[in-house]
Structures are given as structure tokens and as C-alpha cells.
Amino acid sequence: QAYINLANVYAETGKWQSSIQALEKSLAMKKKVGDIFGESLILNNLAYTHLESGDWEKASTLFKESISIWNQLGAAWPKAISLSNLAQVYIYQQKWPEAGECLAQSQKIFALVKSEEYLPELKRRWAEYYFKTGDYDQALHYIHQSINLAKEKKARLEIGISYRVLGKIYLAQ
Numbered sequence: 001q002a003y004i005n006l007a008n009v010y011a012e013t014g015k016w017q018s019s020i021q022a023l024e025k026s027l028a029m030k031k032k033v034g035d036i037f038g039e040s041l042i043l044n045n046l047a048y049t050h051l052e053s054g055d056w057e058k059a060s061t062l063f064k065e066s067i068s069i070w071n072q073l074g075a076a077w078p079k080a081i082s083l084s085n086l087a088q089v090y091i092y093q094q095k096w097p098e099a100g101e102c103l104a105q106s107q108k109i110f111a112l113v114k115s116e117e118y119l120p121e122l123k124r125r126w127a128e129y130y131f132k133t134g135d136y137d138q139a140l141h142y143i144h145q146s147i148n149l150a151k152e153k154k155a156r157l158e159i160g161i162s163y164r165v166l167g168k169i170y171l172a173q
Contacts, residue, residue, distance in 0.1 A: 003023065003026035004023065004042070006022045007020075007023045007026070010022060011052065016053035017053075023042055023045055023046040040070055040073070040078065043062050043063075043066040044063065044066045047061075047065075047082075047086075050062060051088060051089055056092055059089050060089045060090075063082050063085055063086040063089065066082045067079055077110075077113050080106045080115070081118055083103075083109070084122050086102050087099045087125055088125060088128075090102060091132055096129070103122065103126055106122055110122065117153075120150035120158045124142070124161060126142040127140075127141075127142035127146060127166075128165060131143075131168065131172065136169055146158070146162040146165075147162045147166065
């Protein structure tokens with residue numbers, strides 16, 4: 001856990017390589033003790049760090065590895081989160097069919113497990129998907145859903161991120 005906390009501090013200060021190294025140390029420890037669930041959590045965090053640092057190929061590979069483990073464990077909810085994160089990579093890479101499939105799978109799983117915690121983020125990702133593919137009406141539809149859900153949950157960070165996307169859509173229009 002100490003390495004994960006250290007990785008978070010490095011990530012918050014933009015020290016991506018140091019964050020990655022700390023997460024890799026934590027991952028090695030999880031593998032050594034056979035904590036598969038913890039391993040997949042760290043893979044997801046490591047993938048997200050690569051995503052934020054701009055290494056989309058590595059992020060994609062790690063998210064897929066995490067999803068594979070969630071499948072093995074039958075862990076639907078975390079799989080939905082990793083699928084949504086993988087969709088973000090595909091949106092950045094402009095791989096539209098792959099992004100749409102990941103978002104649809106994630107949404108289906110969240111509905112199946114009746115989880116709404118990550119819906120503001122998922123709706124925002126749908127908005128980004130439609131925005132990047134040029135369907136501004138759908139993008140606005142989803143971003144307003146994201147903002148409303150985030151307000152209901154008092155998720156201030158998600159509200160802010162969603163408003164930033166809303167601004168990009170308005171500017172593009």
C-alpha cells in the first residue's frame with residue numbers, strides 16, 4: 001500500500017516515471033504473494049498512469065490484462081471500470097468501434113450489478129466518444145446526464161471534468 005500511496009503522490013505532481021516505478025514494485029509484491037485481486041487493481045492503476053502520461057499502447061495492454069483477470073475472478077463491477085478506462089484509451093486513439101464496444105459492455109455490466117457509482121464518468125466518456133466522432137447532439141445529451149448524475153452524487157471532481165468537456169463541445173459547435 002505504501003508504494004501505491006507513493007505512486008499517487010508522484011502522479012499528482014506529474015512525475016509519471018516515478019509513479020510507474022512505484023506501482024511496478026507494488027505489482028511485483030502482489031504477484032509474489034499471489035494476491036490476484038490486488039494485482040488486477042494495480043494493473044488498472046498502472047494502466048491509468050500510462051494513459052495519463054501519454055503511453056496509450058502500454059495503457060491499452062495493461063487494461064486488457066486487468067480485464068482478463070477480472071474475467072477469471074468473475075468480478076463484474078471492477079471489470080466494468082476497466083472497460084470504461086480502456087474505452088478512454090480507444091477514444092484518444094480514435095478507435096471508434098473498440099471504444100463504443102467497451103463503453104457498451106461497461107454500461108451493460110453496471111446495469112446488471114445495479115451500480116451507479118461510476119455512471120457520471122461513464123456518461124462523460126460516452127459524451128467524449130460522440131464529441132470526437134462529431135455527433136454534438138448526442139455528446140450534449142450524455143454530458144448533461146453526466147453533470148446531473150455527478151451533482152446528485154456530490155462528485156465535485158467529476159462535475160468539473162464534465163463541465164470542461166461541455167465547454168469543449170460548445171466551443172466546437
